[in-house]
Amino acid sequence: MQLPKAFIEKYQTLLAEEAEAFFQSLEKGKGEKAFRLNPIKAKLAPELTSDLIGNCLKAPFGHQAYFGEVKGKSPEHVAGLVYSQEPSAMIVADVAEAKAGERILDLCAAPGGKTTQLAADMAGEGLLVSNEIIPKRAKILAENVERWGYPHVVVTNHSPAELVAHFPEFFDAVVVDAPCSGEGMFRKDNPASDLWEESTPIICQRRQKDILLEAVKMLKVGGRLIYSTCTFAKEEDEEIVSWLVEELGLSIEAIDRQGCSHGRKEWGSVPGLEGTVRLWPHLQKGEGHFVAKLVKGKASEIFYQDKSDMPKKNKKKRQKSQKTPRQFSKEEQVYLEDLLARFPFEKTGKLVRFGDRVYYQAEDFPDSQGLKLPLPGLAIGEFRKNRIEPLHAFALLADPCVEKWPRIDLTEEEWRLYMSGQSLPYKGQSSWVLLTYRHLPFAFAKHTAGQLKNAYPKGLRFV
Structure with missing residues (x-):
C-alpha cells in the first residue's frame, strides 16, 4: 500500500521517532480478526460455545471477546451466538459501560458492532436506540440486531437533528462513533487511503461538530458522551474533545484501560486529554482508534440560539411515520395470547402492532409518531387469516425463557x-x-x- 505523501509528511512531524514504526505497521502490518460471544446464547449452548472458542486468545476489550475468525454461514453466526468485529473497535462500547435499565443511544450505529455489544452489556433491560442515517445501512443494522436477539433494541433511520425532537435530554449515555477520515483503517481498506487528502480531517471535523451538537441535546445532564473515531487525525480527536469542553461545557472523564496509549495533550487545548485513549497499530493488536468519555454538566438550553426552536417533550412531528401502530382486535388478542402461552416471554415492555406484525418494545420508548423505524422492536408474530404465526426473529430471542419452549x-x-x-x-x-x-x-x-x-x-x- 502506498501512503499519501501529505499523510507521511504530517505524521513524520507529529510522531517524530515513532513515525517509522507507525508507517511500517500501515504498509506491511496485518490486521487481527476477532469476535464476541452473545453471553445469553453462550449459556444456552455451552458445548457448542466451548468448541467454538477452543484455544482462542482473549481479545482485550469487551466481555467474552476473542481473537479468531468465524465463518458467515456457520451455525454460531446465523443464530447470533457470535458477532465478528475488529478488535480495536470493541473498545468503544466497552468504555460506554452500559448497564441494565439505562436509556442509551448509539447514534451512528451501522453495521451493528457497538449496538450488539451495548445490548449484551445491558442484559436486555432498559432501552437501546440504534440509529443509522443511511437507509441501506439501517437495513443491515436491523438484520444484525435481529440476529443478536435482544428485545430492548429499537432501530431508527434519521439524521441526528431529526431525532432531537423525539428524545430531548432523554438518554443516560450517547455513543457517537463518528464518520471520519478513516486513517486507522488504511491497511484494512485501501480505498480509504486513496480518497484521503490533506483537507479531509478538517472537512470531517466540521461534520463531527454538527453531529455532536445534536447528540449532546439528547443527553441528560450528568449523562455520558462516548466519542470515538477510527482515525489518527488530531483535528478529529483531541481537537474535537477540546471543542466539546470549551464550547459545550462537557468535562472529560478519564478512561482506565490497560495496554492502551493516552491521548496527546499537546494536540489539543484543554487539560485532561491524557485521559482519552488512542490505539496505534504499531503498539497494539488491531487497527487505529480513538475514544473519549465526557460528562454533560449543563442543560441543553445553552445550545439553542432561539429558545422557540427548543424541542418540547411529547411533541408530535408532522411528518408521517414509516410505521404507524395499530390496535389489536379481540380475536387477535386471543391469537396472540395462545402464541405466548406456547412460547412464553415475560418482559416489562409493551406489545405493539405495526401492519400485521406484532413487536415487543421497551416500555421507555416514547410515542413513535414521526419516526422511521426499520425495526420497532423484537418481531414476535404476524397475523394471517384466522391465526398468528411466529416470526423468525422471535426464534432468535436471547433470553433464558426459550429453554422452556x-x-x-x-x-x-x-x-x-x-x-x-x-x-x-x-x-x-x-x-x-x-x-x-x-x-x-x-x-x-x-x-x-x-x-x-x-x-x-x-x-x-x-x-
Whole structure:
C-alpha cells in the first residue's frame, strides 16, 4: 500500500521517532480478526460455545471477546451466538459501560458492532436506540440486531437533528462513533487511503461538530458522551474533545484501560486529554482508534440560539411515520395470547402492532409518531387469516425463557438441509416448534403431517 505523501509528511512531524514504526505497521502490518460471544446464547449452548472458542486468545476489550475468525454461514453466526468485529473497535462500547435499565443511544450505529455489544452489556433491560442515517445501512443494522436477539433494541433511520425532537435530554449515555477520515483503517481498506487528502480531517471535523451538537441535546445532564473515531487525525480527536469542553461545557472523564496509549495533550487545548485513549497499530493488536468519555454538566438550553426552536417533550412531528401502530382486535388478542402461552416471554415492555406484525418494545420508548423505524422492536408474530404465526426473529430471542419452549434439536446434516430450504420428515403432533442445533435456537418450523415444514426466511437460506 502506498501512503499519501501529505499523510507521511504530517505524521513524520507529529510522531517524530515513532513515525517509522507507525508507517511500517500501515504498509506491511496485518490486521487481527476477532469476535464476541452473545453471553445469553453462550449459556444456552455451552458445548457448542466451548468448541467454538477452543484455544482462542482473549481479545482485550469487551466481555467474552476473542481473537479468531468465524465463518458467515456457520451455525454460531446465523443464530447470533457470535458477532465478528475488529478488535480495536470493541473498545468503544466497552468504555460506554452500559448497564441494565439505562436509556442509551448509539447514534451512528451501522453495521451493528457497538449496538450488539451495548445490548449484551445491558442484559436486555432498559432501552437501546440504534440509529443509522443511511437507509441501506439501517437495513443491515436491523438484520444484525435481529440476529443478536435482544428485545430492548429499537432501530431508527434519521439524521441526528431529526431525532432531537423525539428524545430531548432523554438518554443516560450517547455513543457517537463518528464518520471520519478513516486513517486507522488504511491497511484494512485501501480505498480509504486513496480518497484521503490533506483537507479531509478538517472537512470531517466540521461534520463531527454538527453531529455532536445534536447528540449532546439528547443527553441528560450528568449523562455520558462516548466519542470515538477510527482515525489518527488530531483535528478529529483531541481537537474535537477540546471543542466539546470549551464550547459545550462537557468535562472529560478519564478512561482506565490497560495496554492502551493516552491521548496527546499537546494536540489539543484543554487539560485532561491524557485521559482519552488512542490505539496505534504499531503498539497494539488491531487497527487505529480513538475514544473519549465526557460528562454533560449543563442543560441543553445553552445550545439553542432561539429558545422557540427548543424541542418540547411529547411533541408530535408532522411528518408521517414509516410505521404507524395499530390496535389489536379481540380475536387477535386471543391469537396472540395462545402464541405466548406456547412460547412464553415475560418482559416489562409493551406489545405493539405495526401492519400485521406484532413487536415487543421497551416500555421507555416514547410515542413513535414521526419516526422511521426499520425495526420497532423484537418481531414476535404476524397475523394471517384466522391465526398468528411466529416470526423468525422471535426464534432468535436471547433470553433464558426459550429453554422452556417446545423444541427439536437437529443433527448437523438436518441443520444444513433446513438452512437450504428443505422440509424434514419428523413424527409427532401438529404444532409450531423451535428448532435448535446443539441446543442453540436458530429457527421455527411448522410440525405437520409428519414433516417439519420449512419456515426459514427465503432471503437467508443457503444456496
